[in-house]
Amino acid sequence: MSKLLEVKDLKVSFNTYNGEVQAVRGVSFDLNKGETLAIVGESGSGKSVTSTTLMGLLPKPHGFVKSGQILFEGEDLVKKSAKEMQEIRGNDIAMVFQDPMSSLNPTMKVGNQIMEGLIKHQNMNRADAKKKATELLELVGIPQPDVRMNQFPHQFSGGMRQRVVIAIALACNPKLLIADEPTTALDVTIQAQILELMKKVQEETNSALIFITHDLGVVANVADRVAVMYAGKVVEVGTVDDIFYNPKHPYTWGLLGSMPTLDSTDEELYAIPGSPPDLLNPPKGDAFAPRNKFALEIDTVMEPPMFKVSDTHYAATWLLHEDAPKIEPPESVKRRMQGFSKMEGEQ
């Protein structure tokens, strides 16, 4: 399969009054055409900063790329000028934001907002753009697209607004769609509709999708591959089955264990103690070590490299080193993994 996007050792920092905040500290991943990669992590793990950097939307001048490459179809986006990025944005890479209310212009008719990109990027005339915009509204499942074209964002419900945002993102047939928590603000029933829609649209347009979320249920639903981020680094990456049925990193165990399943009993949830580190002064060694009850001595001295588990599955934890003691995931996480396979059996 051909690589659409390759991110190589990307480092992004922000200058603040207190000093340099290292939000992204060496992230590498790649993405194939038509594939969905979910980036999971807590707030402050650098997942949103990674996506804004991909889009070239870092707030300048205090946010900057320290080093690394973003190869999109072989071209390094980091080196592009603001003007060149404007061409790419919307055309080749598009983004869906979390809050549909603040990503739409409240004083502009919905139809015009969709047509904007078409006219600018595809040099369409107004009549063609209007036709295309109506088609897009229909594609994303908005009833009566002709009428809805002339309405303002406040006349739409939250779910419908998010559909409009998706329509805008899809307008120029982007090769890569970045969705930053697109369903977090929505109800579960609406969320299910939007996820179904995004999958359908992706199938039809064969675009690649980067899906940023903290909801592991959503990840299980949409993703082909998953990258788990912690403190500005990717700590585990693998196919969706690797991550859910054979997780190797203690942080991933924690994430999986902290979600109740519908049949979990009165037992306590497996919570990760403490809170994420301050990236103003990132800790020496493994950033997760202070919260990790399986931490080894070496974790406080040296950062673990990515260990290979299988061809698709990598994890950055010293536990995978050949000299490390064999440690099993905590009971509740193991039970969860077994519980899943039991459910499979029933179906």
Next chain:
Amino acid sequence: MAEDKILEVINLQKHFDVGRNKTVKAVDGVSFDILRGETFGLVGESGSGKSTTGRTIIRLYNATGGEVKFNGEDVHGKKSKEELLKFNRKMQMIFQDPSSSLNPRMTVLDIVAEGLDVHKLVKNDKERKERVEELLEVVGLNREHATRFPHEFSGGQRQRIGIARALAVEPEFIIADEPISALDVSIQAQVVNLLKKLQRDRGLTYLFIAHDLSMVKYISDRIGVMYLGNLVELADSEELYNNPIHPYTKSLLSAIPLPDPEYERNRKRITYDPTVHDSSEEPEFREVSPRHWVRCTTKEFEQYKIEAAKK
């Protein structure tokens, strides 16, 4: 043991005037009891009236109709300052939106200590500071955070400040309106474990309002499902999840994404079609099997009873 009701909600109504002689019936005749020491979960989509119910119970809104009794005393109606103070200390709320519920001009220390000051629970500044720092650690923040302002925190951290504030006056009953929706997954588990621990230690009672159904199921003893201002189903949480009766509850349950790729690949979603209901009469809340209530008409009642008994 006789059922010790801490809160009784009787036919509660809250209508909002939206101008041009129109009213929105946000809550339209909701009745339920909450027992001392239990967690009552209230779920529903946005606009179902679950938050309005919570806010009306704690007197943030004046009820349009119906009654709310806390420890047997009516909450609404005229109250003296002392009565209100007493009542406010026993009932606290954790809000949905942490950025608008914290005063941006106050330090975290002052925000959390406000309740302590109002109810005169601390003797001097040293004790005040110590108590606040303790609370901050309880909710997963650092002691050093006390001198900072709300804008210096992430959304998740702000919510934890709100929780610390509610815990400060050691209430009996806490209304938690989507308290964990804004938190990270790992932190959600911490907070839920914390809420459960506090409940065990101090016998707290919770009204837990949320749309995250798996978490509601986990934390609640009983759950009420709201749809368009009405309770449509109420049952023990196990019963509700294993044997949902109302079509809306079924559709809601089928929409929850679970952290299991295999399950997700085979998921069948049920969509709710309100027209399946029998429209010959106004539906009422009826008990289809012991402790399991569903809003239905007489005709549906017979059908639901059979369905409930089938299990």
